[in-house]
Amino acid sequence: MPRNSRRAVLAGLALCLAATTVACSSSDTGKTSASGPVEIEYWAWADAQPVVDKFNATHTDIKVKLVKQADLPTTATGLRNAVAAGSAIPCLAQNFGDVPALLAEGLLADVTDYLKPAESKFYPASLKGAQVQGRYYGIPTGTGPTFMMVNRAAYDKYGVPVPKTWDDVIAAGKALKPHGVQVMNLAGEDPSTLVNLVTQAGGTWYSAQDDAWKVDFLSPESVASANILQQLVDNDLVANQTYQDRPALIAYFDQGKMVSLPTSTWQLTNYELNFKKTIGNWQPVDLPQFAGATKFATPAHGGALLVPKGCQHLKEASEVGIWMNTTKDGVDATFDKATGSYAWPGAMPDPSPWVDAAVPQKLFGSHRSEAKPVILKASRSGVDNWVVGPNYTGVFKELQDQWAQAVTKKITFRQLLENMQKFTVDDLKAKGVNVAS
Structure with a gap:
């Protein structure tokens, strides 16, 4: 050719x-x-x-x-x-x-x-x-489909509105913090929250230009996503429970001390079977949106x-x-x-x-009827601007390391993006791949 x-x-x-x-x-x-x-x-x-x-x-x-x-x-x-x-x-x-x-x-x-x-x-x-x-x-x-499930009993107990935007999530976290409740979980080994936020915002880190790859970890969508995460971490609003010990993670979610879970249909049965204390307390809600977004979107x-x-x-x-x-x-x-x-x-x-078959019988209690429209809205609003570059496997491993440092406050999320920009460009060049300036 x-x-x-x-x-x-x-x-x-x-x-x-x-x-x-x-x-x-x-x-x-x-x-x-x-x-x-x-x-x-x-x-x-x-x-x-x-x-x-x-x-x-x-x-x-x-x-x-x-x-x-x-x-x-x-x-x-x-x-x-x-x-x-x-x-x-x-x-x-x-x-x-x-x-x-x-x-x-x-x-x-x-x-x-x-x-x-x-x-x-x-x-x-x-x-x-x-x-x-x-x-x-x-x-x-x-x-x-990506949506959110919230422990509605906990939100109501402390008089905190269920969030509709990511700014609302930050505000909810600040309101819940005095009660010893964390608004979300950011596992130290899993940077998917950042990837999903960038995708939801319509961004990507790679794009192809003629015979070269363009790398942009500092796009407006990436910076906006990093700012959300930085506020959650700086204000100690999130947990860092690992996904590697699944039973311990589920038990933590079931304590009522972490009250917002971005999720999808495949995870619901596991929660239904393993939640004991909070079964029936959860409500399916729309995935929070970026403030000022003109179109409802979920990462897909x-x-x-x-x-x-x-x-x-x-x-x-x-x-x-x-x-x-x-x-x-x-x-x-x-x-x-x-x-x-x-x-x-x-x-x-x-x-x-x-x-209907994807929605468990007990998990959402009186809110079960709300699940179908939430899930269908999430499914029909999926966006996929994400482009996977030729060296993404190695890049993702580096991203995991950077993410672990960011969620534990060793570096900022802005530094994460800057470090990933340099790492990705240098790695592509080392592999003999053309990189657009």
């Missing part, structure tokens, strides 16, 4: 960001076998057998073979080894990273020709999670069902993935009898048929 046909750059071994229709991945015959249906091997650590069985029962030209994986790390290692060896490569794999970073490793196939005709079947915000420079390297899966950076490089049946693999993520049969097959819920249909334009 001519160098001037590319709109972005190589990173690591192979980051093919083609502006033409020429694929920078494996070829695909697109033909079914004369001796029978095409077999698509699917690697997943989740319990995907019911979905596979449903597909196989309703299709004759394609059959899916599930190869159960032990966990995410096992899947990642196995796929990297298979692609490197050029043999025993599956055609679908459960996601274990961001598409641009995995493409940079040379792990993914270009399935644009098969996804483009099906774009209308997907919720628009879900599409970007499977793209690099407008081309598809997986099947969009979307993400769960989605993912993808991966199509590995080396798959010999890209057309059929794409057909399977599209069916899994955009059909009623595909979503219904994810039903979990133990929880009574479905995998969240983040790629579906209308997830409303599955919302």
Whole structure:
């Protein structure tokens, strides 16, 4: 491919960001076998057998073979080894990273020709999670809706209004502090709150400009997000309970000493099963917004069902993935009898048929009826301006270190952004990647 046909750059071994229709991945015959249906091997650590069985029962030209994986790390290692060896490569794999970073490793196939005709079947915000420079390297899966649940009993006890903006969250934290109550939790190892705030504000840290990457950790959206976090930390309004000890974390949430949780549907069942003291005290509410925002927004950076490089049946693999993520049969097959819920249909334009099953019976008490409109509003308001750069895996590790220092007041959040700007630019240059000034 001519160098001037590319709109972005190589990173690591192979980051093919083609502006033409020429694929920078494996070829695909697109033909079914004369001796029978095409077999698509699917690697997943989740319990995907019911979905596979449903597909196989309703299709004759394609059959899916599930190869159960032990966990995410096992899947990642196995796929990297298979692609490197050029043999025993599956055609679908459960996601274990961001598409641009995995493409940079040379792990993914270009399935644009098969996804483009099906774009209308997907919720628009879900599409970007499977793209690099407008081309598809997986099947969009979307993400769960982001909203907030508050311990309404605690808010009412101390006469504090439920926050509608992030400035309100800060004000609520100051009002709750004299009572020994913290308004939110910022785990020291998890910078996702910062990432989600920047995404919600419409920002991103990377963008592609012709043959170079532009890095901007000091964008207005990033600075506004950092200012919110700085006020929460400076005024000692937040807890720093780790996610690494999940039982201890849940027990802490259940004490009534931390009263606001940004959350999503997949977390609700866990709270329902494990909250003992505060069950029924929680209320689902809209995610707080930035003051002065002209449009309600929630962060919705989605993912993808991966199509590995080396798959010999890209057309059929794409057909399977599209069916899994955009059909009623595909979503219904994810039903979990133990929880009574479905995998969240983040790629579906209308997830409303599955919302009731996502809402636990007891967690929200008298506020349970409010959950469905809150969840649907969050789902329909998802924004995804987030661009994952070619070195984001290493950048995120550095971000975790910087975040740990910021939430413990060793550095400011402004310094975090400045440090990440320098680290990211230096790292890209060290890898031979062009960086726009």
